[in-house]
Amino acid sequence: MRTEDKLPATEERRPDPARPRMTRTRFWLLGTTLAVYAATVIGVLTTSWLVKLDWQVMLFRPYKQWPEFHTLLDYFVVMGQRGPTAVAVAAWLGWCCHRQRTLRPLLALGTSLLLLNATVGAVKIGFGRLGPHYATTVGSNEMWRTGDIFPSGHTANAVVTWGILAYLATTPVARRVASLIAAGFAFGVGMTTVYLGTHWLSDVVLGWAAGVLVLLALPWMEPAMARAEVLLLTLWHRLRQGRAPVPVPSGPPVAGTPLATPRTARDDDLPTREPVAVVRPGTATGRSPDGRPLHPVRQHTVRSERTPVTPVGSRRPPHADRVPRTTAPFGPSGASRGRTAAGG
Numbered sequence: 001m002r003t004e005d006k007l008p009a010t011e012e013r014r015p016d017p018a019r020p021r022m023t024r025t026r027f028w029l030l031g032t033t034l035a036v037y038a039a040t041v042i043g044v045l046t047t048s049w050l051v052k053l054d055w056q057v058m059l060f061r062p063y064k065q066w067p068e069f070h071t072l073l074d075y076f077v078v079m080g081q082r083g084p085t086a087v088a089v090a091a092w093l094g095w096c097c098h099r100q101r102t103l104r105p106l107l108a109l110g111t112s113l114l115l116l117n118a119t120v121g122a123v124k125i126g127f128g129r130l131g132p133h134y135a136t137t138v139g140s141n142e143m144w145r146t147g148d149i150f151p152s153g154h155t156a157n158a159v160v161t162w163g164i165l166a167y168l169a170t171t172p173v174a175r176r177v178a179s180l181i182a183a184g185f186a187f188g189v190g191m192t193t194v195y196l197g198t199h200w201l202s203d204v205v206l207g208w209a210a211g212v213l214v215l216l217a218l219p220w221m222e223p224a225m226a227r228a229e230v231l232l233l234t235l236w237h238r239l240r241q242g243r244a245p246v247p248v249p250s251g252p253p254v255a256g257t258p259l260a261t262p263r264t265a266r267d268d269d270l271p272t273r274e275p276v277a278v279v280r281p282g283t284a285t286g287r288s289p290d291g292r293p294l295h296p297v298r299q300h301t302v303r304s305e306r307t308p309v310t311p312v313g314s315r316r317p318p319h320a321d322r323v324p325r326t327t328a329p330f331g332p333s334g335a336s337r338g339r340t341a342a343g344g
Helices: 009-013 024-045 049-060 067-080 082-100 104-127 153-167 172-196 201-243 334-342
Strands: none
Touching: 024 049, 024 201, 049 201, 067 082, 067 153, 067 172, 082 104, 082 153, 104 153, 104 201, 153 172, 153 201, 172 201
């Protein structure tokens, strides 16, 4: 058996992030979703039968027909709210990043949410459609009236946030299971907004299409995510190296290294000075060239090698009025002798 046949199925099916390819299934999904997106927008702008269906569902008021489900569905719609779902999915993908030693799961989630906010937010502000609770004219499409509900943000967010788990699945079984869970959440959140009366039915249809388009566009963003991962990892390693403490050697310091402690110089470390003989011109004749006598040449010694000399007698200069130390000390009889010796 060849080595290539022993590769795990996950490695064989993993696409190359540098060169994403357009499969036939993805091509038909992209074309169909774009057609649904365009048809929904055109149907609402032209006030077609789709707008009439919106009004029929709204006037039916499902939350009044089945009030017993109101509390449960009011909590369930949180599964499409951007903040809680993003935190929950990010926690799971963060654990996947730690396990797989890669930042791709979190980068894919961040990229998909960025695309979702840019595309859905721009369309919401551009159309300015009002919701069912704020509608003014029965039968109108309620466009260009400073609203922000077309397409449904909860629905599109449910498609993208839960669909990213299916997009990042590594095995076909996990991908199918995650796709079914994401489809269930997306369908349930969308229909819950219609039940609560916060969105038109056409808002939900356009939200489904907008979320699927974001997921289908993610493979084209794989090269940018790969470059961002390399950049972030390089920056992280540089920051860790900058904060790393200087290693301190456990052994004794080595002389000459920056970590060696300077040692105080002792007398034993000082070099021994050798006697230097001074040779002057004119030594043979005993006189310098100018005729002055020269002292005999002798070797200079270090102070520590010289013999200490103790001075003999007094160091005071002689004085005529000063009594020499050889005279007797002053006293009753010595005073007269001192004066007689002095001539007094």
